[in-house]
Amino acid sequence: xxxxxxxxxxxxxxxxxxxxxxxxxxxxxxxxxxxxxxxxxxxxxxxxxxxxxxxxxxxxxxxxxxxxxxxxxxxxxxxxxxxxxxxxxxxxxxxxxxxxxxxxxxxxxxxxxxxxxxxxxxxxxxxxxxxxxxxxxxxxxxxxxxxxxxxxxxxxxxxxxxxxxxxxxxxxxxxxxxxxxxxxxxxxxxxxxxxxxxxxxxxxxxxxxxxxxxxxxxxxxxxxxxxxxxxxxxxxxxxxxxxxxxxxxxxxxxxxxxxxxxxxxxxxxxxxxxxxxxxxxxxxxxxxxxxxxxxxxxxxxxxxxxxxxxxxxxxxxxxxxxxxxxxxxxxxxxxxxxxxxxxxxxxxxxxxxxxxxxxxxxxxxxxxxxxxxxxxxxxxxxxxxxxxxxxxxxxxxxxxxxxxxxxxxxxxxxxxxxxxxxxxxxxxxxxxxxxxxxxxxxxxxxxxxxxxxxxxxxxxxxxxxxxxxxxxxxxxxxxxxxxxxxxxxxxxxxxxxxxxxxxxxxxxxxxxxxxxxxxxxxxxxxxxxxxxxxxxxxxxxxxxxxxxxxxxxxxxxx
Amino acid sequence: xxxxxxxxxxxxxxxxxxxxxxxxxxxxxxxxxxxxxxxxxxxxxxxxxxxxxxxxxxxxxxxxxxxxxxxxxxxxxxxxxxxxxxxxxxxxxxxxxxxxxxxxxxxxxxxxxxxxxxxxxxxxxxxxxxxxxxxxxxxxxxxxxxxxxxxxxxxxxxxxxxxxxxxxxxxxxxxxxxxxxxxxxxxxxxxxxxxxxxxxxxxxxxxxxxxxxxxxxxxx
Ligand SMILES: Cc1cc2nc3c(=O)[nH]c(=O)nc-3n(C[C@H](O)[C@H](O)[C@H](O)COP(=O)(O)OP(=O)(O)OC[C@H]3O[C@@H](n4cnc5c(N)ncnc54)[C@H](O)[C@@H]3O)c2cc1C
Ligand code: SF4
Numbered sequence: 001x002x003x004x005x006x007x008x009x010x011x012x013x014x015x016x017x018x019x020x021x022x023x024x025x026x027x028x029x030x031x032x033x034x035x036x037x038x039x040x041x042x043x044x045x046x047x048x049x050x051x052x053x054x055x056x057x058x059x060x061x062x063x064x065x066x067x068x069x070x071x072x073x074x075x076x077x078x079x080x081x082x083x084x085x086x087x088x089x090x091x092x093x094x095x096x097x098x099x100x101x102x103x104x105x106x107x108x109x110x111x112x113x114x115x116x117x118x119x120x121x122x123x124x125x126x127x128x129x130x131x132x133x134x135x136x137x138x139x140x141x142x143x144x145x146x147x148x149x150x151x152x153x154x155x156x157x158x159x160x161x162x163x164x165x166x167x168x169x170x171x172x173x174x175x176x177x178x179x180x181x182x183x184x185x186x187x188x189x190x191x192x193x194x195x196x197x198x199x200x201x202x203x204x205x206x207x208x209x210x211x212x213x214x215x216x217x218x219x220x221x222x223x224x225x226x227x228x229x230x231x232x233x234x235x236x237x238x239x240x241x242x243x244x245x246x247x248x249x250x251x252x253x254x255x256x257x258x259x260x261x262x263x264x265x266x267x268x269x270x271x272x273x274x275x276x277x278x279x280x281x282x283x284x285x286x287x288x289x290x291x292x293x294x295x296x297x298x299x300x301x302x303x304x305x306x307x308x309x310x311x312x313x314x315x316x317x318x319x320x321x322x323x324x325x326x327x328x329x330x331x332x333x334x335x336x337x338x339x340x341x342x343x344x345x346x347x348x349x350x351x352x353x354x355x356x357x358x359x360x361x362x363x364x365x366x367x368x369x370x371x372x373x374x375x376x377x378x379x380x381x382x383x384x385x386x387x388x389x390x391x392x393x394x395x396x397x398x399x400x401x402x403x404x405x406x407x408x409x410x411x412x413x414x415x416x417x418x419x420x421x422x423x424x425x426x427x428x429x430x431x432x433x434x435x436x437x438x439x440x441x442x443x444x445x446x447x448x449x450x451x452x453x454x455x456x457x458x459x460x461x462x463x464x465x466x467x468x469x470x471x472x473x474x475x476x477x478x479x480x481x482x483x484x485x486x487x488x489x490x491x492x493x494x495x496x497x498x499x500x501x502x503x504x505x506x507x508x509x510x511x512x513x514x515x516x517x518x519x520x521x522x523x524x525x526x527x528x529x530x531x532x533x534x535x536x537x538x539x540x541x542x543x544x545x546x547x548x549x550x551x552x553x554x555x556x557x558x
Numbered sequence: 559x560x561x562x563x564x565x566x567x568x569x570x571x572x573x574x575x576x577x578x579x580x581x582x583x584x585x586x587x588x589x590x591x592x593x594x595x596x597x598x599x600x601x602x603x604x605x606x607x608x609x610x611x612x613x614x615x616x617x618x619x620x621x622x623x624x625x626x627x628x629x630x631x632x633x634x635x636x637x638x639x640x641x642x643x644x645x646x647x648x649x650x651x652x653x654x655x656x657x658x659x660x661x662x663x664x665x666x667x668x669x670x671x672x673x674x675x676x677x678x679x680x681x682x683x684x685x686x687x688x689x690x691x692x693x694x695x696x697x698x699x700x701x702x703x704x705x706x707x708x709x710x711x712x713x714x715x716x717x718x719x720x721x722x723x724x725x726x727x728x729x730x731x732x733x734x735x736x737x738x739x740x741x742x743x744x745x746x747x748x749x750x751x752x753x754x755x756x757x758x759x760x761x762x763x764x765x766x767x768x769x770x771x772x773x774x775x776x777x778x
Contacts, residue, residue: 075588079739082724083592089647096651104646184746185757220742230586230739338768340749344734378734382719389695391715392623392688393568398772399723400569402732403765437651468773
């Protein structure tokens, strides 16, 4: 099991060049609603797809549902900003609190592949310090697992995506199997500015191979990563994990919105899920339920699954569901150059620095931030310019200057706070279910990090020669909301992602993160899911075999 | 060169001869059909009712400074999204969903215009309209007709900018080549001024007035 292909054949199951394996989808196995499958997975994003692939490989019968479509990148995605609106989760949500966080395009996706379909593609690891911020700094909380628990899974997933980048000096130093991609105008400006300021910056880590990977083609540097990669160069579970899951007999049931998880009042175990598929209400029986619907929909589904045993929502005995949700403060600072940067060329994710990631004892705030290239396309750039108060003639004039701008983004570690949470709104969606209300208020540490990151980005751009800099405050990367903890008073699930309240209910998406670090979360979410699957199937320490019905093993049907 | 009328002193004509659509034969079919549809007849108004259409048109013309034809049909594009409920998937607590917020804010603009100029917003002279809008923007997070002004402002500008900057004529104006699949880009890096480096693709056009920094007005 040493080579990637032996563990995950996805990249070799795709056709050479762009496109999907139509045969694999046509031959996909179908399970009956009545059949009690080993596991039903809710959500085919970062966490759900990884779980589906691992469990299908282990011989489990898997039905992986997603509320959105089973994308065909060739036909369903476009090389266009406004035309990509359908990639986002646009079912209604309400935002509140002192610092409400806009959702939609910048925050969550739908359909098979999840938010990774339109994520940028940065794939950094968390630092070892992330798992112990309470012990070290007296803020946030400690994880019930350590960096070393995740480390082997980081390596595995990095190889499976795969990730390219320079040797990584920060956190736990490591290297990547693919060399870094060439750098475009925006990355070049970052490198120049960082060098002039004496800040170390590195190319990567990006889930776009510099070269071919299996049958997946080389990146064509077209810059539309946030609109879904039509080329199959940028990793998303749609191409990195789903093909292998299908080849091992999993069913992906798209267009299926799970509305409620059913729990047997007598046994206390989950028995399956109610879902709405193209207008008909159905119920899939399962021995085990895995929730992976993203940090908003996961808590919402648990809250909407209240019952006599769980009057305040499933797994919510201790009022933890929906709480401690976090976003990263993601201010973007742009600089103006007389040269033409043309930041729309090449993938937006290029260069990063994690030099400011750790707590600096000389600073008045705890924890830190990372800085990366972001390269907004015209519509997003117009939002950036409009946020400075420009409109009408001023806006048009600023926009005519687009090719001269370079843009950096920071990721500031916001602390987990109990009142930052998802609750159910009185508003209903088209299925008649209460929609999620997401409340957010920043603490002083959060605000201090935003300003500190902004000033470093301004320094870098000015050192590169920018004569003007402008900043917009944005927020990205929601995690938490059903966090893992040492016990049921501190978390909804344990370190293996198993819920404390229902023995055969797992949560394996970004919701389980107790803190968020200053790293983009997708790689960590996948590593956590891969570890949870390993613990489930290998029956290692903490094996659930004694507590769970042993899955009926069926030979792989690939 | 963009078909949109924009004075050189206001950023017009910076990319002489640049024509996004001339490259459309190099795009994939799905993307092409999406982009080409924006150049066809604008979709009929379905969402805005009665005088709302006039108010919304005047507002959109102001926000993107479209004083004379040909125009990007921003109001039709905004209307189509609202009619289809193609929202961004969220709205503020205590504020109506996008469609209703558009209606409420258009009515509020007419009220302001009545007080300011004694006519509807659409009937008010261009300068009066601009003054009314600037006053809304200047309120910042303070309430305007019961809602924090900045939230209404962001609602308007998000919809209007998304429509305008999705149009190939706007791309011509800012030097952005639009779709890039399956062709991609081959010449990456900073295109230094004065021809020191050439990092343009054959179909890209260099900015004719690279020193026309918005902050250094009149410097071109
Ligand atoms: C614009 C953007 C850029 C980003 N850039 C990066 C980046 O560079 N690097 C990085 O690491 N991360 C990035 N992210 C974040 C990253 O994509 C997410 O953190 C990650 O995908 C979350 O994984 P998840 O498993 O929690 O949920 P998702 O990947 O969102 O998957 C959840 C899935 O569940 C489905 N679902 C939800 N509810 C239900 C239900 N009730 N029934 C059935 N299905 C349901 C949804 O349709 C969705 O497909 C970015 C995100 C965005 C939006
Ligand atoms: S830039 Fe490369 S990775 Fe990004 S969408 Fe284009 S081909 Fe895919």
